[in-house]
Structures are given as C-alpha cells and as structure tokens.
C-alpha cells in the first residue's frame with residue numbers, strides 16, 4: 001500500500017512548480033504535495049537554511065501530519081516509496097536521523113528528534129504535554145475513598161455489572177483518570193452511568209464525614225460533563241446515561257448534576273482561534289467529573305487542550321474503542337494510552353469485552369476482525385447466517401438497490417408527512433457504508449444511484465437540491481448553530497408547504513432554513529470514517545478494490561461494528577484479505593513516552609538523539 005497521489009498535470013494544485021531537486025522529484029512522483037514543500041521551505045528559511053537531507057525530513061514530517069501521524073519514522077520512508085529514492089538513493093535511516101538531530105533545524109527548534117521519530121516542534125510539544133499531564137494526574141495523591149460507602153454503593157447500584165464493569169467502577173473511585181475501552185455493546189455507557197452514581201455517593205459520604213452534609217437535606221450535587229467529539233455522540237451518551245440512571249434509586253440520581261455537550265463546547269470554542277479554548281490551564285473546567293465518549297476520535301491537539309483544562313482533582317473518564325479508526329486529525333491517542341499502559345499494575349485502562357448487544361454472528365465477525373487472520377474473517381463471512389451476509393459480485397448495484405431504495409422511501413414517506421423524528425429514525429434502519437468518497441466504490445456515485453432509483457420509484461425528477469426526504473450529513477462543525485460534523489438529518493416538508501432541514505444533534509432535533517446549513521451532503525451512502533460513533537439496524541459495507549489505499553483492518557472493523565442486527569459485506573475476497581492484512585499504522589511517540597515515564601526515565605526521547 002502506498003499513499004501517493006497521481007498528479008493530473010502541471011496545473012494540479014498539489015504540484016509546486018517552483019520546486020527543485022529531490023523535493024521537486026518527490027512532489028512530481030506524488031509523495032509530497034505542494035503544501036508540504038511550501039511549509040518545509042518556509043520553516044527552513046526561518047531557521048536560517050539547512051542541508052538537503054534535513055530539509056527532506058522536514059517536508060516528510062509535514063506530510064506525515066497530513067496523513068494522521070504526529071511525526072515521521074525515517075526508517076519507513078524507503079518502504080513507503082521504494083522506487084522514488086532521490087539522487088543517490090534514500091539515506092540510510094540511522095545516519096539520516098543522526099544528521100537531522102545535528103541539523104540547524106533541530107538547533108533552531110523547528111524539528112525535534114525524539115523516540116526515533118522526526119517531529120515538527122509543535123507536535124512533539126503536544127505529545128510531551130499530554131504525557132506529562134497524564135503522568136502528573138496519576139502521580140498525585142489518589143482520591144480519598146470511603147471504603148464502607150464504596151462497598152455499599154457497589155452493592156446497591158453495581159448489582160447488574162459484570163466483573164470488568166465493576167472493576168471499572170472501583171478504579172474510577174480510586175484513580176483520577178480512567179480509560180474505559182470496549183467495542184460496541186460491551187456496556188460502556190451502562191458502566192459510565194453507574195460509575196457516576198458511585199462517585200456521587202462517595203462525594204456525599206465524604207461531605208457528610210466532613211460535617212458538610214446535613215442529615216436529611218440534599219447535599220452538594222456532583223457536577224458531571226458528558227462530552228464527545230460530535231454532537232450526536234454527546235446526545236446519545238446523555239440519552240443512554242439518563243435511561244440507565246432512571247433505573248437507579250432516586251437518592252443516587254438526585255446527587256448528580258449532568259450536562260452533555262460536544263468537546264469543543266465544553267472547552268469553550270473561540271471564534272477568533274481554532275486551536276485554543278476559553279478553558280485552559282489558567283481557567284480550568286469546574287466539573288467534578290469529565291466524561292469523554294468516542295475518545296478514539298479525539299486527535300492529539302484536542303486531547304492536549306482537554307487535559308490542560310480538566311482540574312487535577314476532577315475525575316477524567318475517557319471512553320472508547322481503540323480498535324476503531326483513529327481521529328481524522330493527527331494522533332492515535334486512545335490506542336497509545338492502552339498500549340502505553342500494557343503491563344502497568346496501576347494502569348488506568350479497563351477493557352470491557354463482553355458484547356451484550358450484537359447478535360452472535362456479528363460478534364464472531366467483529367472478533368475475527370479484531371484478532372483473527374484473513375482466513376478466519378472469510379470463514380466468519382461465509383458461514384451461513386441470518387445476520388452476516390457476504391456477497392462477492394461484479395455488479396454491486398443489483399445487491400444494493402433493494403435496501404437503499406427501501407430506506408430512501410421510508411425517509412421520504414415520513415418527510416412528506418412532516419414527521420421529522422420519523423424521517424431521522426428511518427435513517428438508522430439501513431446504512432450503506434463506503435470506504436471512499438470518490439470513484440466507482442465511493443459515496444458520491446452511490447448517492448447518485450440511490451437518487452436515481454428513488455426518482456424512478458416516485459416517478460419524479462429529484463434534481464432540486466432540497467428535495468423532500470433528502471437524507472443529510474453535516475460535514476463541518478458550526479459552533480454558532482451548534483451543528484456538528486457527523487450529525488445526520490433530513491429535509492422535511494413543513495405544514496406551510498416549505499421544506500426545512502432537520503438535524504439530530506447535541507440538542508435533540510433542530511430545524512433550519514436549508515440555506516443556513518452550508519456544509520451538508522446527501523447521505524444515502526456514507527463514508528466509514530463519518531459513520532464512527534453511530535449505529536444502524538442493518539448495514540451494508542461496500543468494499544473498494546483491493547488496491548485501495550484506505551483499506552485497513554481498522555476500517556473494516558469500524559464498518560462491521562456499526563451494525564446492530566444485520567451486516568452485509570459486498571466485495572471481493574482479495575479486498576477482504578487486503579483489508580485484514582493492512583494495519584492503519586500511525587507514527588506516534590505517546591506510547592513510548594508513557595512507557596519511559598513509567599520506567600522512571602524522562603519522556604523527552606533521549607534514546608535517539610534528543611532535540612530538547
């Protein structure tokens with residue numbers, strides 16, 4: 001798998017016409033984009049110039065961030081592009097790394113060489129901060145525990161929890177930070193709700209012991225922020241936690257003051273600054289407990305901002321599935337946290353493995369995708385099942401038509417009747433997932449196919465942009481409207497005969513004049529990346545060709561685990577094998593930093609020539 005682009009001529013915006021030498025060659029060959037070159041040459045100029053090998057490493061570090069890594073591992077560059085060696089060939093990796101470490105770019109602070117990786121300074125600092133904040137949180141005095149109250153609370157609210165879930169609840173009381181991991185349906189939300197009840201009980205017991213609680217009077221309530229990277233995930237978390245809390249005794253519920261919001265809103269987004277927030281180290285969040293769901297989607301930058309904003313003595317609960325695709329932005333924080341604490345007796349990580357929701361056959365397939373070989377995945381796909389279907393075909397349209405059209409018609413019917421909630425519910429009946437946006441296996445083409453089928457079924461031309469029943473997907477965060485990337489909705493006919501765009505997000509269902517939403521797409525089909533954090537009753541996964549650069553085990557796993565009752569995989573055996581055999585690896589150093597910190601060393605990366 002390479003990650004090259006194919007220039008479509010000199011006018012391609014990814015080509016830097018003024019570039020010369022090795023950078024120009026690698027640009028024309030599709031390894032580096034014009035933006036990588038521009039940033040690299042500008043940074044090098046600011047640092048007073050540098051030699052070619054260091055400049056090349058700098059451009060590759062810029063490129064790496066664009067591809068989701070936080071740094072570049074020079075040892076992997078030759079295998080990434082074996083045919084593209086510049087001039088005398090790729091430099092020998094160790095010598096190259098040592099040369100970068102000695103270069104003026106490192107001396108001037110533009111680059112850092114740490115943990116065997118070459119970082120742009122900003123990303124090394126972010127990673128260092130995340131590690132330092134986590135380590136500081138874990139090294140401070142542990143929270144006080146009222147053991148008798150804990151045992152009583154666990155007996156009262158923990159009855160239903162399995163052993164792992166109970167351990168998570170107990171650890172969350174004893175530690176400031178807990179990382180709760182597990183696939184869909186493993187009871188993460190159930191456990192979060194009960195953790196909150198136990199924490200509230202602890203706070204009440206301690207208040208009472210300190211004389212703060214008046215017997216018989218309601219005491220201080222534990223303030224809890226439930227958050228997630230997307231509004232939809234935050235709303236879902238709140239809904240699920242509310243439902244779970246409703247099953248608990250009133251005394252446990254009443255001790256909690258819970259609010260839910262996106263991570264950006266929690267941190268206080270600023271119109272004047274996209275990477276800084278109102279809450280930071282000097283203006284911490286006031287909450288006693290901060291819960292972040294879907295934390296596999298949180299990129300390094302946002303995690304750094306979160307960690308500096310949470311009070312040292314507030315509980316932090318990071319929840320997510322580290323096997324899923326990582327964040328769109330650079331980093332793989334959740335999986336690094338899990339790996340970085342492997343074998344650590346004081347680990348904050350608790351993994352839930354019992355899946356209570358999916359059907360048996362979907363579980364078997366998901367498990368094969370987590371740990372199995374390609375043969376095992378194919379066996380799981382080919383075992384006759386009511387829940388898992390595998391279709392190898394050259395003609396996906398014939399397979400996809402029935403479900404996608406039925407789903408589009410259901411949304412349309414509800415939308416025509418002005419039933420926004422019904423239209424949004426119908427969206428979750430069936431979802432078509434594609435790896436790509438473009439190309440024959442991409443979302444754009446399949447959106448068009450379904451619109452054509454829908455038009456034929458209705459005997460209408462659906463050419464107008466805001467047709468009734470158009471399923472919608474929000475593609476960027478609009479903090480002013482509180483509409484967030486990944487949220488879904490539909491165009492619905494109002495009683496006045498005008499259409500409105502209804503979006504289901506952090507504040508429930510909201511309607512907008514269509515023109516106010518400028519970043520929405522049609523969602524008869526959806527990319528697997530965008531599907532993270534959502535589920536549908538039935539899911540069809542359309543795999544691309546085996547040569548697709550996006551195919552990976554994580555992508556396939558994420559797609560399959562979106563299905564609650566039925567999953568159909570459409571694609572060739574070669575595509576299945578290519579997916580299972582490819583790991584979506586990112587170059588990051590957080591795991592090593594956490595391990596080094598645990599071993600008592602510094603996390604500044606002295607192992608391979610430090611730039612700090």
Ligand SMILES: Nc1ncnc2c1ncn2[C@@H]1O[C@H](COP(=O)(O)OP(=O)(O)OP(=O)(O)O)[C@@H](O)[C@H]1O
Pocket residue numbers: 160161162165182183184185186187188189190191240356357
């Ligand atoms: N220990 C348990 N015993 C029986 N059922 C459980 C247990 N834990 C959770 N469940 C049930 O399993 C289902 C899934 O739980 P939950 O929604 O908490 O999982 P989740 O990990 O948050 O899933 P997702 O990430 O998909 O939202 C729910 O119906 C829940 O009531």
